[in-house]
Amino acid sequence: MQKFFSQMNATLITIGDEILSGNTVDTNSTFIAEQLKNIGIKTVQIFTISDEVETIKKTLKLAFEMSDLVITTGGLGPTKDDRTKTAYKEYFNDVLVLDEATFEHLKQLFIKRNREYLLEINKDQAVVLSKAYIFQNFNGTAPCQMVEENGKIAICLPGVPYEVKPFIKKQIVPFLQQKFKLPFIESRIISVVNYPESLLANDIESWELNLPKHISLSYLPVGNRVKLRLSASGDNLQDLKNDLEKQVKEVFDIIGDRVIATNEDKIEQILHDVLIKQKLTISTAESCTSGELARLITSVSGSSNYFISGIVPYQTEKKIEILGVDKNLIEKFTVVSEEVAAEMAEKCQDLFKTDIAISTTGVAGPNKGEDGNETGTVFYAIRIKDKTENFKLFLPYLDRGDFVNFVSQKIIQELVTLLVANK
CATH class of the missing domain: 3.30.70.2860 (Alpha-Beta Plaits)
Known part of the structure; x- marks a missing residue:
């Protein structure tokens, strides 16, 4: 019989010194919280903690005071610095046992990958809590363990994102939906x-x-x-x-x-819907955004229906040789200018025969441009049919990566705004 929750709360715990040191970014928590939200479970707290047994136990205690469901990620590898299993054993006053089903699963996994010689090294990963329900790992070696006690649930996951995602989507979420009646x-x-x-x-x-x-x-x-x-x-x-x-x-x-x-979240998905609806094609000529615009546009399924091609003429000479930008125009206005951005868009449209062309030219940093343009300067042009709109941004406070991402997102948003206004 399903237990009814009008509101079920969850706490997530990310375990690992590599997260705390900044060497690894925690993408698991964001993904898990979103998946839980979609089935009516609210994440009330996210902890990031070290690989110390006592720290893990203290955080588990605190998490259970706040939530009905606790999910931990990290610390389940074959190396000796992974202490999550020990912490779980001590917290739940349990013992570790060799689970034959998990060991057989590991065996078959290594045979399939022609790596039987690694089986003995990884045998400890088949050692689990005696109280645990086991979800087998079809994308790695460490199983997921679930312990239920006093009406509350702890789920212990490995930390590798490409293992966590299928665990959550294909096993954990369906399990929770079956076990509980959720809003x-x-x-x-x-x-x-x-x-x-x-x-x-x-x-x-x-x-x-x-x-x-x-x-x-x-x-x-x-x-x-x-x-x-x-x-x-x-x-x-x-x-x-x-x-x-x-x-x-x-x-x-x-x-x-x-x-x-009024529906989609990501701007590239919104662009997809607009371009499909208006039956328009698009191409890109990117300098300072280094192909990020093309990457964003083509990250959406079905983008081959409207994205024709893109080019990254990063060096000035390639803007002249490949796109056909007028050399005299560059000499007169510099390569980072409104005039050059406009011509890049027009030449791109001619080259790829698209309804829309977008171009970017600027200085992503950290140094000034070859013509003395300040870091953070960017000109971009959006050409729709036979009309070109020119834009300038100055973002000196962003580092190179943030600059490229922000500018690309902003340009797609500007394009969507223009298309919606002109529909």
């Missing part, structure tokens, strides 16, 4: 552009204050786009969808001219 969670994202967050909040205040109790609103700024996330919870999925649709229409009546999408 439905439904969300809608309203993407608003060119609207300062404070002004937006003021203009929709009356609507926000009158939201039904089962619907919550959060503001998620991304560059100069604000994502309004509406989340509803309840026991009837269709009712939730209808309620959210009603609220979306009410917001649209207030600020519709600033809304570019």
Whole structure:
């Protein structure tokens, strides 16, 4: 019989000195929290802790005081510095035993990979808590262990992201859905552009204050786009969808001219929907963004329907040789200029025969450009059919990686805004 939770809470614990040192980024917690949210489980706390047994035990105790479900990641490898299993054993007053099913699974895994010689080294990974329910690992060697005690659950996962994701999606989430009766969670994202967050909040205040109790609103700024996330919870999925649709229409009546999408979250997915709907093709000519624009656009399934090609003419000579940018134009205005960006877009459109072409030229840093342009300077052009829009940004406070990412996201957002306005 399923146990009913009107609201089930979870705490996530990331274990590993490599996370604390900054050498490894914790992507597991974000992924797990999102997957739990989708099935109605709220993550109330995320801890990042060291590989010390006492620290793990203390954090488990604290986590269980806050939540019904605790999920840990990390510290289950074959090396001696992995202490998670020991901490679990001591915390739950349990013993470790060799699990024959897990050992056989490991055996078959190593045979399949022609690595039988590693089996003895990894044998300890088949040693598990006697109280644990085991989820076998089909993408690695360390199994996932689940211990249930006093009505609460601890799930112990390895730390490698490509092992964690299939564990969560294919085994843990289905298990939790089967074991517990959880509320439905439904969300809608309203993407608003060119609207300062404070002004937006003021203009929709009356609507926000009158939201039904089962619907919550959060503001998620991304560059100069604000994502309004509406989340509803309840026991009837269709009712939730209808309620959210009603609220979306009410917001649209207030600020519709600033809304570019009411469903999708990522700007590249929003672009996909717009380009498919308007039956437009696109190409890119990137200098300072180093191909990030093309990567973002093609990260969406189905992008081959509209993305024709891209080019990264990083050196000035290649802008002349491959794209056909006028050398005299570069000498007159410098390679980092509005004029060159505009010509790059036009030549790109001619080269790839697309409806839309985007170009970028700028100085990502950390040093000044070859013509003395300041770090953080970028010109970009968006050419739609026979019309070119030119833009300039100055972002001296961003490091190289953040600069490239921000500029690429901003350009796609600008393109979507133009396309939605001109539809």
